Amino acid sequence: MKRYKLVLEYDGGGFVGWQRQNSGFSVQQAVEEAFAKFCGHPVDVFAAGRTDSGVHAMGQVAHVDLDKDWDTLKIREALNWHLKPFGAQALTVDEVDPGFHARFSAIHRVYLYRICDRRARPVLDKGRVWHVGTRLDVDAMRAGAAHLVGHHDFTSFRASHCQSASPVKTLLRLDIARQGDEITAWVEARSFLHHQVRNMMGSLKLVGDGRWTPDDIGEALAARDRRVAGPTAPATGLYLVRVDYPT
Amino acid sequence: MKRYKLVLEYDGGGFVGWQRQNSGFSVQQAVEEAFAKFCGHPVDVFAAGRTDSGVHAMGQVAHVDLDKDWDTLKIREALNWHLKPFGAQALTVDEVDPGFHARFSAIHRVYLYRICDRRARPVLDKGRVWHVGTRLDVDAMRAGAAHLVGHHDFTSFRASHCQSASPVKTLLRLDIARQGDEITAWVEARSFLHHQVRNMMGSLKLVGDGRWTPDDIGEALAARDRRVAGPTAPATGLYLVRVDYPT
Numbered sequence: 001m002k003r004y005k006l007v008l009e010y011d012g013g014g015f016v017g018w019q020r021q022n023s024g025f026s027v028q029q030a031v032e033e034a035f036a037k038f039c040g041h042p043v044d045v046f047a048a049g050r051t052d053s054g055v056h057a058m059g060q061v062a063h064v065d066l067d068k069d070w071d072t073l074k075i076r077e078a079l080n081w082h083l084k085p086f087g088a089q090a091l092t093v094d095e096v097d098p099g100f101h102a103r104f105s106a107i108h109r110v111y112l113y114r115i116c117d118r119r120a121r122p123v124l125d126k127g128r129v130w131h132v133g134t135r136l137d138v139d140a141m142r143a144g145a146a147h148l149v150g151h152h153d154f155t156s157f158r159a160s161h162c163q164s165a166s167p168v169k170t171l172l173r174l175d176i177a178r179q180g181d182e183i184t185a186w187v188e189a190r191s192f193l194h195h196q197v198r199n200m201m202g203s204l205k206l207v208g209d210g211r212w213t214p215d216d217i218g219e220a221l222a223a224r225d226r227r228v229a230g231p232t233a234p235a236t237g238l239y240l241v242r243v244d245y246p247t
Numbered sequence: 248m249k250r251y252k253l254v255l256e257y258d259g260g261g262f263v264g265w266q267r268q269n270s271g272f273s274v275q276q277a278v279e280e281a282f283a284k285f286c287g288h289p290v291d292v293f294a295a296g297r298t299d300s301g302v303h304a305m306g307q308v309a310h311v312d313l314d315k316d317w318d319t320l321k322i323r324e325a326l327n328w329h330l331k332p333f334g335a336q337a338l339t340v341d342e343v344d345p346g347f348h349a350r351f352s353a354i355h356r357v358y359l360y361r362i363c364d365r366r367a368r369p370v371l372d373k374g375r376v377w378h379v380g381t382r383l384d385v386d387a388m389r390a391g392a393a394h395l396v397g398h399h400d401f402t403s404f405r406a407s408h409c410q411s412a413s414p415v416k417t418l419l420r421l422d423i424a425r426q427g428d429e430i431t432a433w434v435e436a437r438s439f440l441h442h443q444v445r446n447m448m449g450s451l452k453l454v455g456d457g458r459w460t461p462d463d464i465g466e467a468l469a470a471r472d473r474r475v476a477g478p479t480a481p482a483t484g485l486y487l488v489r490v491d492y493p494t
Contacts, residue, residue: 009370056371080367089367120327120336123256124303
């Protein structure tokens with residue numbers, strides 16, 4: 001038995017999310033079925049994070065155990081051939097130590113959130129950004145984001161069904177920048193609560209459009225109450241960019 | 248009669264190109280039909296450049312004459328409403344001097360060409376890049392590109408059906424850079440020959456994969472013969488980014 005680490009890119013728009021669901025086709029199902037087709041036995045694939053329906057990945061990490069020693073380039077080719085119709089691809093496949101676990105070994109996660117804040121609908125980036133029809137104030141959003149960086153109780157930005165043992169997390173980075181009609185937010189932490197990035201972005205958008213002041217973010221955080229924070233930003237703007245492990 | 252300047256974004260994948268064709272639906276037809284629907288009379292729309300089938304635009308410029316004085320924001324809203332199903336949108340609409348001509352007044356054009364040079368197929372950038380399955384040498388491509396910048400006879404990189412009066416053009420910029428698995432080429436000139444950017448990129452790809460030396464680009468240019476240069480790069484990686492006019 002050998003363990004392999006996969007780095008996956010996928011278009012969240014074509015899936016009900018990472019995890020198998022009765023409601024539709026998941027990335028996990030696509031990847032597990034692709035493996036079954038070429039290695040001849042059913043497999044379980046474990047991911048670093050269960051991305052929600054519509055959330056994209058540039059670098060989701062997963063691991064799988066196969067019953068014989070495969071050439072990693074052949075695994076990638078076979079996997080990508082079967083994944084081709086579904087908007088997912090394996091970027092790399094590497095053999096790893098049997099103690100490696102995509103989720104529990106991860107020490108750092110990087111997300112990107114993209115907002116298009118112009119009147120015209122996105123065309124080339126359709127399905128790849130959150131479209132906000134009015135111009136947002138990036139400086140105000142940045143001032144609001146400063147309240148969130150650090151070690152905090154993020155209850156106000158946590159989904160009601162979040163299974164994390166504690167609402168306390170350390171947000172290492174929340175950098176907001178504009179390029180033309182696009183606002184990008186780079187968000188990094190060891191781990192996140194369920195919906196944490198989308199809930200933070202939903203509140204920061206209220207700061208950007210002037211309905212909230214930057215300090216309202218700090219007050220929402222301090223309240224430790226999901227009801228006082230803003231709405232959840234759409235999945236379509238969110239990307240799991242990278243997951244890091246100890247070297 | 249008032250003249251209006253439009254800046255348009257479109258996904259080239261959904262059109263047979265800018266110009267009306269019997270073979271399919273063009274951007275020109277989409278825009279002219281959108282105008283006819285809300286202003287009540289047929290219009291002719293003139294573009295800065297006739298992008299080929301599959302070529303994208305982030306900032307194509309066009310002009311149109313309307314028989315009455317419209318509010319420019321209303322034009323944009325009405326146009327975008329009708330263009331919504333077709334993968335095209337007007338980013339801005341402005342009233343201009345009757346002497347303005349989208350094509351003949353243009354003094355500067357900027358194109359972007361995107362290559363994805365990794366083994367796995369592009370997923371999030373599907374239809375937005377030229378996928379090349381092997382790693383290209385960007386430094387060699389940059390050295391090759393240096394031969395093309397400046398005032399030259401570009402016959403070797405000109406489509407056989409090009410209607411330009413002269414094959415002599417001044418290439419102001421051809422900057423090649425890598426970011427991860429993507430190579431971008433920013434290309435600027437007052438004007439271009441038909442297929443010039445795609446033909447230059449097709450030859451530079453041969454330098455990138457080692458089949459040509461950088462100096463082979465200079466020799467191909469000097470030959471003034473289309474048959475000695477490389478193939479035409481696919482339309483899917485090309486974007487008309489911007490067209491400039493005298494202020």
